[in-house]
Amino acid sequence: MARSARDCLLTCLENLSEGELRRFKAKLNEVPVRRGNANIPRGKLQKAETLDLTNMMVSFYTEKYAVQLTAKVLKAINCKDRAEELLIATGNRPQLRNSSNVHFIERHREALIQRTTPVEPVLDKLFGSVLSDEQYQKITAKETNPDKMRELYRLVPSWDLRCKNKLYEALKAKNPHLVNDLEGR
Template sequence: MAKSARDCLLDCLENLEEGELRRFKAKLNEFPVRPGYANIPRGRLQKADALDLKDLLVSFYTEEYAVQLTAEVLEAINCKDRAEELLASTGNRPQLQNSSNVHFIERHREALIQRTTSVEPVLDKLYGSVLSDEQYQKITAKETNPDKMRELYRLVPSWDLRCKDKLYEALKAKNPHLVKDLEGQ
């Protein structure tokens, strides 16, 4: 019998080492969540053991989003293996990753740098949610579109899955033919 999302979440949280669990709770408290959701209050997180934490995640975010958010936070604290195990155990595979687990924007880096023709509209969609004012200004100051994309890609290694997904969505909205062409490869 397959495990429920709640059971998979609990297994994942119980298997975190003490330091990992502390980092997870600290990052979860400040992690940007989807519109319509709120962060779990710090006081409730600090007191929570794995079982309480699972209950908090499900009550604040619903089962499906709790699993996704937990995986994103795990990736953000450099527990990628744990995130992948959680996603695999729930059958919840990120749609933008291929079988080698490389995100679309990483897999097509070179083509996106060379072939993205409208960079500013992409940056506008990322402004405020992914890019700070300083980052936005630094990128738009570059002269050519490839230079702007290269500057944007300098930020990617520090991004979590949510940020990469936002870039993918922005590219898809503003350069749909390019994204469709690359997805067909």
């Protein structure tokens, strides 16, 4: 069953740390909202738990705009990964997933294994945030680029959406022509 934008918004807010949630509430009251909408009063925001906050945002802004505004505020408080996850979960970033909800890196596995060259710059972008030192060493020890990519893909089934998005971003940054070619299919 597909999750509603409200459910995705609630999950996103529930996954924020206490500090992130405080910063989110403070910034939410400061950002300009679209014409015809008003900011949620500061007093109501400060007292609101995540469920109440979600309900307030949807009632003040509608589900769709609440998601857009949440992503904007998350980016402003340097929670860009959370913003991307929310946009993807609500269908606002279709380039990473297709209609069957298969992520770009899973959909183009074979082509990425065969065509990613060189692999090391991609691995360098993943090192520390996605790949441990041991994983990095194991992958770079392989002799050919396809073998390195196959070794990297052995990790993908255990990855969450954030990790898959980081691989997509690394591939896009280091091999933009390949990603653009595959996205054009």
